Amino acid sequence: MQTSEMTEAVVALLKARPLDGWEVTAASSRLLSVEVKEQKVDTFKCSAPVGVSIRVLKDGGMGFSFSTSMAPGDLARMVDNALVGAATQTPDEHHAFPEPRPLPDIPGLYDETLASVPEADKIGRAMELERLVMAADPRVKKVRKCSFGESTVECRIVNSRGVDASYRGTSVSASVSAIAEEDGQSQMGWDFDYANHFNDLSVARIAERAVARAVGLLGAKKIATMRCPAVLDRYVATEILEVLASAFLAESVQKGKSLLAGKTGEQIVSPLISIRDDGTLPGGMGTLPFDGEGVPKRNTVLVRDGRLLGYLYDTLRARKDGVASTGNAVRGGIKSPPHMGFSNLFIENGTTSLDVLMAGISRGILLTDVMGMHTANPISGDFSVGAAGFLIEEGRVTSPVKGIAIAGNILDLFRSVEGVGDDLRFFGTVGSPSLRISALDVSGGND
Incomplete structure (x- = not known):
């Protein structure tokens, strides 16, 4: 059954119920995964999941349910379950479904061949x-x-508002x-x-x-502890930005779990840094014409020249703040309701090559790997992680180093950026160019 047929079957059921609003999301997919080892196929997995999910609004409560079966009885049960969910949820006057808005034209999303x-x-x-x-x-x-x-x-999303x-x-x-x-x-x-x-x-x-x-990194040696200029390669810079990412979500801000709460309009990082979330970026892993609620994806500037301009919103959080959704509702699949997330979050590209970023550093460090950045505190921004990379001497990489650690605060680190590279790359849905840091405390293992 095609997504259009699935959608119409469920819409007919919902229209027969006394609801304040409803939404249907239908999706079908084909997934293939191959692993090889020593020129032989080690694993080969292929699946074609199909399903439909609904959200229903009744007396301020939002209920959710899904079904991977298109049998009429299973679809009816799905509707009943969503209604039970709506009745047991704490009512919230801000629950609503979005109105239709023109969608961006994003070429290249589908490979016909x-x-x-x-x-x-x-x-x-x-x-x-x-x-x-x-x-x-x-x-x-x-x-x-x-x-x-x-x-x-x-995928197709239809709701009661059009x-x-x-x-x-x-x-x-x-x-x-x-x-x-x-x-x-x-x-x-x-x-x-x-x-x-x-x-x-x-x-x-x-x-x-x-x-x-x-x-x-072969032949890497330990070094003595030092405070020195540092260059974060684009992978390390992305890992650090990823910890900060949740702080831009309005849900985190409204729940008091964002270190950026109340800082709109303030200089939060170096004036050399601008950060945006672009759901329309060509070739991006998070690029789609619309989000998990059918709201158009957009290109949202979050930080310009170091100054915080705003946050990312879905429909619920936008209504709480009296603003428009930025199209940042995401779904983990048909079996989960939409939640807040980013699309393609990145630090904007600079104009400086990696060699020029290292130039003028008499003794410093080029960080190419960090271990355990997921343990950083996303609310305070504090981190303490293991790292590896290369010694920089007289502006050039000289030898690999290992067994070092870096610690600090993410905002303090980004405030000390004095150079932005021209080598932006995404690792998943988060990306950054290389960054030069004026000073960083590096704990060595050779004291």
Whole structure:
């Protein structure tokens, strides 16, 4: 059954009930996951989940339910369950469904040819990736995990206020973990890439970056504790931004769980930093024409020249603050109701190369990896994590270092940014260019 048929069947049931409002979301998808090991298929998974979910509004309560069965009896039970949920929820006058608004035209979301690409070619992509990694450097001894994945999704959202939004999208991805060994030491390098179209996925680029990360840290030594200038490569900068990301969500702000609460209009980070969430960004992992409620995705500037301009909203949180939704309701799948999230959150690209960012540093550190950044406190912004990277001497990378730790506060760290790189890259739905920090406390293991 197509998403349009599923939707119409459920809409007919909801219109027969005395409701204050309703929403139907129907989705069908095809998912493929392949892992290879030593040029053989290790795992091969293919699924085609289909389902429908509803939200119903009754007397201020919002109820949710879903069904993966399209049998009439199961759909009727789904409606009954949603009504029970609405009756047991604490009423909130701000619960509502959005009105229809024009959707952005985002080309390139769907690869018409993906379905016709032979599965042997998709497996071949993963095998090619493994071959390229093993052939790139004699110090690479093995590949821990090499995978290819794809998804094809069709979704439609209809609500009682006239929203009727639908899209089709495809995505392909590949990832690899390379293990390099030398003189009894081993290091792992991981990388991945993502594209909407099969032919746009470059496994050569993935292999090159994974191998570079693995072999680059071979021979790493410990250093003494120091306070020094630092350059965060784009991966580390992204990891740190990801901790801050939840602070931009209006839900966190309204619940008193954001370190950015009450700071609208204030200078919160270096004037060199601008941050935006762009749900319309071409090629972005979080790019779609509309969010989990059918609200158009948009390009929202959150920080301009270091100053906080505002937050991200879904319909409920926007009504609480008397503003418009920014299209930031997301769904984890058909089995969960929409919740707040970001689309493609990133620090805007600068104009300085990585070499120029390091120039003028007589002794400092280039951080290329952090361990345990997820343990940072998203409410206070405080963090203390392990790290690895390279010593910078006289403006140049000289030797790899390991066993170091960095600690501080995310906003303080971003306030001390004195240079922004021109190498913006996304790691999932969060991205950043490299950043130069004026001073950072680096705890060594060689005191």
